[in-house]
Amino acid sequence: EPLVTDGFVPYPVDVAGRYRRDGHWTDETLPEPLFASVGRHPERTAVVAGDEALTYGELGDRVLRVAGGLADLGVGRGDRVVVHLPNVPAFIVFVYAIWELGAVPIFAPAAHRRTEIEQFVEHAGARAYVTVATHAGTDLAALAAELTAAHPGLRTVVLDADGAGAVLDRLLEHAPVAHERRSAPQDVALLQTSGGTTGRPKLIPHTHETYGHSVRLSIPLCGIGADSVQLIAVPICHSMSVRSPGFLGVLQAGGTVVLAPDGSPDTVFPLIERHGVTQASVVPPLLLAWLNSSLREHHDLSSLESLHVGGAKLSAESARRVTPELGAILQQGFGMAEGLVNYNRLDVDEETKANCQGRPVSPGDELLVLDDDGAPVTPGSPGHLLTRGPSTIRGYYRAPELNAASFTEDGYYRTGDIVVRDERGYITVVGRSKDQINRGGEKVAPEEVENLVLALDGVHDVSVVGVADRVLGERVKAYVVAREGVDPSTLTLGVIRRHLRERGLAEYKMPDALEVVAEFPRTAVGKVSKLLQRQG
Ligand code: J2J
Numbered sequence: 001e002p003l004v005t006d007g008f009v010p011y012p013v014d015v016a017g018r019y020r021r022d023g024h025w026t027d028e029t030l031p032e033p034l035f036a037s038v039g040r041h042p043e044r045t046a047v048v049a050g051d052e053a054l055t056y057g058e059l060g061d062r063v064l065r066v067a068g069g070l071a072d073l074g075v076g077r078g079d080r081v082v083v084h085l086p087n088v089p090a091f092i093v094f095v096y097a098i099w100e101l102g103a104v105p106i107f108a109p110a111a112h113r114r115t116e117i118e119q120f121v122e123h124a125g126a127r128a129y130v131t132v133a134t135h136a137g138t139d140l141a142a143l144a145a146e147l148t149a150a151h152p153g154l155r156t157v158v159l160d161a162d163g164a165g166a167v168l169d170r171l172l173e174h175a176p177v178a179h180e181r182r183s184a185p186q187d188v189a190l191l192q193t194s195g196g197t198t199g200r201p202k203l204i205p206h207t208h209e210t211y212g213h214s215v216r217l218s219i220p221l222c223g224i225g226a227d228s229v230q231l232i233a234v235p236i237c238h239s240m241s242v243r244s245p246g247f248l249g250v251l252q253a254g255g256t257v258v259l260a261p262d263g264s265p266d267t268v269f270p271l272i273e274r275h276g277v278t279q280a281s282v283v284p285p286l287l288l289a290w291l292n293s294s295l296r297e298h299h300d301l302s303s304l305e306s307l308h309v310g311g312a313k314l315s316a317e318s319a320r321r322v323t324p325e326l327g328a329i330l331q332q333g334f335g336m337a338e339g340l341v342n343y344n345r346l347d348v349d350e351e352t353k354a355n356c357q358g359r360p361v362s363p364g365d366e367l368l369v370l371d372d373d374g375a376p377v378t379p380g381s382p383g384h385l386l387t388r389g390p391s392t393i394r395g396y397y398r399a400p401e402l403n404a405a406s407f408t409e410d411g412y413y414r415t416g417d418i419v420v421r422d423e424r425g426y427i428t429v430v431g432r433s434k435d436q437i438n439r440g441g442e443k444v445a446p447e448e449v450e451n452l453v454l455a456l457d458g459v460h461d462v463s464v465v466g467v468a469d470r471v472l473g474e475r476v477k478a479y480v481v482a483r484e485g486v487d488p489s490t491l492t493l494g495v496i497r498r499h500l501r502e503r504g505l506a507e508y509k510m511p512d513a514l515e516v517v518a519e520f521p522r523t524a525v526g527k528v529s530k531l532l533q534r535q536g
Contacts, residue, residue, distance in 0.1 A: 004078040004104065004187035007124075008205045009395025009403060012411070024364045024390035025209035026216075029183050030190075031099040033215075033252035035060060041254060044226075047089045047247075048275060049259040050162075054089060056254075059096075064176030066097035070128065072174065073155040077102035077182055079127035080191065082120050086110040086135055087236045087259045088163025092247055094130050099189065102182035103127070106191040106203065107237035110135055111442075114143055114504025115452070116193075119200055121147055121154060123398065124191060128155040132163055136507070143504075185209045191397055192239065192337040195443020197416065197434045199451045203397035204337050211243060214341060214391040217361045218245035219253050221343050222279065222331065223306055228255035231271060231280040233263035234441070239337050240281040240310060265293035273299045281308040281333075283441030284318065285471050291321050304328040306346060310335055310357070311441030312473050313429055319354040332357045334429055338413050339392030340365060342427050356426040365389035368412060369421050382430050385419045386412040435530070437466035437474050444476055444509045446530075449500070453478060456499045458486040463520055464511065465533045478511035479520060479533055488516040 011019070019025045037046075042057030054062070075081060081098050083105045085091040098105045106120050110132075121129060133141040144156040159168050183189065185208045194202040222245040224230070230250045232241045236259065242248055247257045258275045260268050263286040271277065282290075287309050290296070304326060309319075310333035322330035334357035335341035342358030360367060369383035370376055377383035388394075388411045395403040406414055416434025419427045437444040446464035453462040461481040466474035478496065482488040493514040500510050521532040 001077070003184055004102070006078065006188070007398035008188050008207075009393070011394055015411075019209070019364060019390045022364060024213050024362060025185065026212065027185055028212055029099065029181060029185055029187075029208040030212055030248065031063070031096050031179075032181075033248075034063075034096055035179050037251055037254045044254060045256045046251060047092055047257050047259065049087070049089050052089065052164075059093065060179070061176060062093045062172060063096040063100060064179060065172045065174045066093055067100040067177045068174035069171035070097055070103070070157075071101055071177060073128060073157070075101055075103050075128050075155070078187075079103040080106055080124040081128045081130060082106045082108050082117060082124075082126045083237070084108040084110065084112065084117060084129065084131040084140070085159070085163060085236070086132065087232055087261055088132075088159075089259065090159055090163035090168060091236045092251075092257070095190075100177060100179065100182065102187065104188055104190060106193070107242065108193060109235050109237050109506070111235065111506045111508055112193075113138060113506050114146070116201055116504075116506060117143065118147065118150075118504075120193070120203070121151060123200070124203060126154060128157065130157040130159070132159050132161050134161045183208065185212070193237075194337055194396070195436055195438075196445040196448065197436045198402065198445055199447045201445075201448070202399060202402060204393055205397045206339070206391075206393065210339065210391045210393070211248075213362065214339070215243045215245065215248045215252065218243060218341065218343075219249045221245075221345065221361060222249065222308055223346055224249050224253045224255060224279065226254035228253060228279055229258060229275055229277045229303070230255060231258045231260060231268060231275075231277040233260040233268050233280060233286060234283055234311075238311070239335055239341075240283075240308065240333075244281060244308065244310070244333060244335055244341050245279075246281070263289070265290055265295045269293070269295050269299040269301065272301050272304060276303040278303055278305045279308070280304070281310070283311040284309060284314045284473060285440040287314065287322070288318060288471055291318065291325055296325075302327055306331050308333050308343070312438045313357075316354040330354075334358055334427060336415060338415075340367075340387045340389060340413075340415070341391070344426070352426055356422075356428050358427060359425045360389070362390055365392070366412075367421065369419060379421055379423045382418050382420050384433060385415045385417045385427075387415060388412045437464075437476055439466070439474055439476060439508060440472035442508045449476070449478070449505070449509055449511070452500055452503050452505060453480070453496060455503075456496065458483050458491055460484070461520065463528050463530065463533055465530050467513070467534055467536065469512075475512040476510065477513040477515070477533070477536075480514060480516050481519060482516060491516050
């Protein structure tokens with residue numbers, strides 16, 4: 001059968017050959033490690049959420065039954081399926097079920113709404129859409145109905161809000177498919193969403209080889225083993241929850257995954273205590289909330305061995321509080337859904353632990369730190385980070401124009417991050433050259449928000465930037481110029497947010513602040529100075 005490579009930029013043949021010879025890429029597909037664990041210890045607990053616990057045996061059985069149900073809906077090898085679920089066991093079940101069929105899940109953040117989901121469905125030509133009836137007050141069943149009306153070929157699966165219910169029960173009545181290989185390791189295995197820097201979200205195609213490599217190496221580097229109990233308290237579709245080391249790492253190692261509906265101390269502290277959580281991967285604002293919570297004294301958090309913190313910059317000051325106050329090793333990481341992941345090794349010295357965001361996971365990772373003219377900088381000096389390697393994509397999905405700008409001719413990905421790399425190869429993230437806002441780990445493309453705000457009556461021009469925020473690192477601020485003759489006081493934050501909500505934009509992308517101005521500050525060449533706006 002032909003490989004599933006639609007929309008994928010292949011690795012040069014010699015490079016792929018080298019990655020396989022060097023053992024970075026193996027002859028394994030992503031569901032296989034789970035089923036190896038199922039075979040080894042079917043009775044052990046795999047996934048816990050609320051009062052529900054699934055053993056490995058039960059998880060494996062559910063995966064194969066749901067696969068049967070999806071096959072009945074017409075999902076087969078190479079088909080794209082948008083998985084739009086919150087932190088519920090069904091996310092894990094559906095993703096593995098889709099893999100069992102050789103199909104390709106698109107990991108859509110639960111916070112996404114019509115604008116984003118429609119783009120994924122259309123751009124990827126999705127065969128099916130899996131979601132929950134309601135999420136955070138939004139009627140997603142209605143969205144599913146809208147999508148099917150517009151795309152008659154699209155099949156939808158709408159679970160109850162908790163990811164269970166009659167629709168799931170019916171799928172589970174299907175006879176299980178046989179567990180067998182229906183995809184090749186070289187096939188595109190999944191599409192991850194990128195925070196993006198442009199008007200449209202980008203999709204990131206990983207193969208079983210590229211993703212599996214990242215997972216395998218993360219397991220030991222994050223100290224994951226059969227006794228690990230991992231808490232997933234950030235959105236489950238995020239790389240940190242899936243592969244760094246994520247549920248893929250934990251289920252491969254034979255540990256237990258505990259799902260939290262959100263990351264607040266009220267939710268997670270009781271879970272840590274009750275289930276003896278040993279590891280969690282979190283974004284800085286969550287860590288800060290845990291550190292600053294008075295609830296800490298009322299819960300036994302002593303089972304925590306390590307906390308992986310990444311997605312956005314953690315201040316050294318907060319970093320230093322982690323071990324004394326939470327009793328866990330802090331492991332900073334700096335990764336990107338495009339592939340590259342850096343971790344501080346767990347036994348690194350205290351200075352590195354607080355100040356650095358890690359070094360590459362894979363010996364196959366190649367990093368360049370370049371000045372504005374493209375010349376390498378000396379270690380210890382800041383520069384633009386470019387990278388290629390066995391877990392880093394060579395191009396976004398179906399996006400030739402974008403790829404020409406985001407990748408060099410020899411296949412390096414331009415991360416848009418400014419970093420300092422020291423002599424040992426440890427990285428500190430010091431800035432960003434891409435037009436992106438990092439709102440506490442959630443990435444916002446200003447252009448996407450600007451395009452939607454421009455459609456609002458009364459708006460002449462808009463510029464969206466990230467401004468400093470003590471907890472989130474950055475928050476979203478919109479500068480707006482009113483159209484001539486329009487009373488500027490009618491353009492309020494509430495009006496703009498309501499407009500964006502009606503357009504179906506994810507809540508976290510909406511401006512937190514608004515300033516109506518007569519004109520934008522300009523650079524010498526007449527461009528809007530986002531630099532000046534960021535200070536305001
Ligand atoms: C500063 N900026 C950071 C950090 C990511 C593991 C961990 C994180 C991600 C991730 C991931 C940062 N300090 N410690 O995929 O597997 C910013 C950079 C980067 C972008 C990627 C993983 N850690 N960042 O965050 O695709 O700007 O992946 O390029 O969501 O987040 O974002 P994302």
